[in-house]
Amino acid sequence: MSILKLVEDRPTPRAVYNWRIYLLAAVASCTSCMIGYDSAFIGTTLSLASFKSEFGFNEMSSATQDLISANIVSCYQAGAFFGAFFAYPIGHFWGRRIGLLSAGLVFTLGAGIMLGANSDRGLGLLYGGRVLAGLGVGAGSNITPIYISELAPPAIRGRLVGVYELGWQIGGLVGFWINFGVDETMAPSHKQWLIPFAVQLIPSGMLLIGGYFIRESPRWLFGRGRREHAIKNLCWIRQLPEDDIYMIEEIGAIDQALDEQRRSIGIGFWKPFKAAGTNKKVMWRLFLGGALFFWQNGSGINAINYYSPTVFKSIGVRGTNTSLFTTGIFGVVKTVVTFIWLLWLIDHVGRRNLLLIGAAGGSVCLWIVGAYIKIAQPENNTSDSLSGGGIAAMFFFYLWTVFYTPTWNGTPWVLNSEMFDPNMRSLAQACAAASNWFWNFLISRFTPQMFSSMGYAVYFFFASLMILSIIFVYFLIPETKGVPLESMDQLFDxxxxxxxxxxxxxxxxxxxxxxxxxxxxxxxxxxxxxxxxxxxxxxxxxxx
Incomplete structure (x- = not known):
């Protein structure tokens, strides 16, 4: 099977797979660049000597440093949790496009506020700005996967929603390397640690500019009764005339899905809430979507993203600069395998198989890393170089990255963007995104304390959760690859x-x-x- 071969639900004109659909996905995915950059840069910025000196970290106890670092990191996730829910009424009443613009605007405001923090003003502006930026990315994490999935032809829906994950990894790659760059080229100063915070404004600015020109989701327009506008947008996106057989079939499928929705869930702002509380099928899928993010965060990814210097120190990596470089390599590995996931794995291997393979392989790697730390106790090693065992542990850590990134990193977002009815999709995505940010908050808030109290057992903890996720996926998650959005009810039955x-x-x-x-x-x-x-x-x- 070639890397770009498509698994289609029906004969599809080549015109459907055009540059416009990829451009729309890329613009919307600027939201994930914002998320990925933050998840990567914040932990390494807090480890810079210039940041610690300006805010008096060197005069604090280790426990106090851990507490403040955890608060700075986690208040962003707290904001994102509420932002995911606030996006629901915006996306419902004003549309996906306005939702994306609102997310970019709120994030930009928060990022700008952070730039005002210094030793005289204290950390208050940093906390406030991160909460506000979190609201923006929480809203974006809700709306972007929905927007992309509503535009996408079934055969490349996973690939297009995967562009969202690719944006996350590109942002993360820049975030992982930015602090290595400023540490290498600049003397410790206020400007040195401020530059990584200022770079946040680039992806949000790109979203605001691009969002002004993108088209509204045709499926949202159909749901709001704006049929002519919806057909016009759909024809523009597909690059096909309205009377093409493919367009007639797609419009017919959307109409039928809306009719079925009116009979079952209903059309309106509060109808999905009622369905979520009374319809067992909807409740079940909401549980599945939220649980996927529990298992995703249970892999340990956000402990590594936000506190990578701490993670590499536990394996035996010494020195701030060396730790930053090692973290940068981690970002490169993640980005490379994300390209493989995007171009081939997600729409060929499928969602379900990826989750099963990633959990099995990742768990084995974490067991090995934890066993090395238990036996070799690298924290007692005063050498600046890794031992042979340490090098092997680093290899399995990067191998864990290869297993995790093209499987659990983006696939839960793809699944959640696919498996709900049009009127239920916004609320469902809000619940899924909120679930992600809730578990993300817990991990980011308590990771420093976990490493202090549990040591090597942290790796065993995450490895055990990955094993349990295999059971969950095998018995409860169906494959959605190539299935039209309008047929998801039948699939889950x-x-x-x-x-x-x-x-x-x-x-x-x-x-x-x-x-x-x-x-x-x-x-x-x-x-x-x-x-x-x-x-x-x-x-x-x-x-x-």
């Missing part, structure tokens, strides 16, 4: 879960064949079906 995907695709192919036979039976050229013929029931829509 099929049991057992591990056979649902094959049965769903077979049913879709049968529906496609039936539709084309009905068209031919009506004496109509398949390539010349007009919208009014579908609407007048001359032929049945594909998903009927």
């Amino acid at each position: 099929i049991k057992p879960v591990w056979r649902a995907h094959g049965q769903m695709l077979a049913q879709l192919r049968e529906n496609e064949e039936r539709f084309r036979n009905d068209v031919e039976a009506a004496g109509i050229d398949v390539g010349k079906v007009r919208p009014e013929q579908v609407e007048d029931n001359a032929v049945e829509p594909k998903y009927a």
Whole structure:
């Protein structure tokens, strides 16, 4: 199978896979650049001597330093938790585009406030700015995956939502290396630690500029009754005329999904809340979506992202500069394997298999790293160089990165963007994003204390959670690769879960064949079906 071969739910014109769809995904994914940069730069910035000197860290006890560092890092996640929920009414009433612009504006304001912090003003502006920036990225983490998934053709939906993850990793790569750069090229000073904070304004500025020009989601417009605008946007995105057979099928599927939604959940701001509390199917999928982020954070990724110098010190890496360099290599590995995930793995191997493989391989690596620390006790090693065992431990740490990044890092976001009805999608994504930020907050808040009290057992703790996640995914998460958004209800109804995907695709192919036979039976050229013929029931829509 070639790297760019597509697994399609139906014959799809080449025009559908055009530059516009990728451009829209890239602009929206500036939100994840903001998130990725922060997750990478903040921990290493706090380890800079210039930052510690300006805010008096050198005069504090280790416990106090751990507490303040944890507070600076975690107040961002606290803001993001609430931002994920605040984005729901914005996305519902004003649309995905306005939601993205609002997220960029709030983040930019927060990042600007952080730049006012210094030794005289104290850390208050830093705390306040990080909470505000967190609100912005929380909103972005809700709206961006929804926006992209609503634009995407099924065959490349995983790849396009994966652009969101790619933006996260590119931001992280810059964030991991920025402090190594300023530490290498600048003397310790106020400006040295301020530059990494100022760089946050670049991705948010790109989002504000690009967001002004992007198109609104056609599916949101259909849901708001703005049919002509929706069809116009959809034709522009697909680069196909309205009377193309592909467009007729897609519009018919959207119409049918909305009709079904009106009968089941209903259309309106409060209807999804009612469904979340009364509809068992919706409640179950909300649980699955939120739990995926528990297992994602249970892998230990955010402990490593936010406190990478502490993690590498536990393995035996010595010296601030060496630790920053090692962290930079970690960022490079993550970015490289994310490209592989984006271009090939997510839409070929599938979501479910990736989660299973990543959890199994990652768990083995963490057991080995923890065992090395338990036996060799590198914290007692006064040498500036790693031993042979330390080098092996670093190898397995980077191997863990290779297993984790193309599996659990982005795949939960893809799944959550796919598995809900259109009117439920915004609330569901808000719950999923809030779940991510809740567990992210707990990990970032208590990681310093965990390493102080648990030592090597931290790695065993995360390795055990990765094993448990295998059981969860195997029995509860169906494969969604190549399944249209409008068919997710049917997919989740099929049991057992591990056979649902094959049965769903077979049913879709049968529906496609039936539709084309009905068209031919009506004496109509398949390539010349007009919208009014579908609407007048001359032929049945594909998903009927």
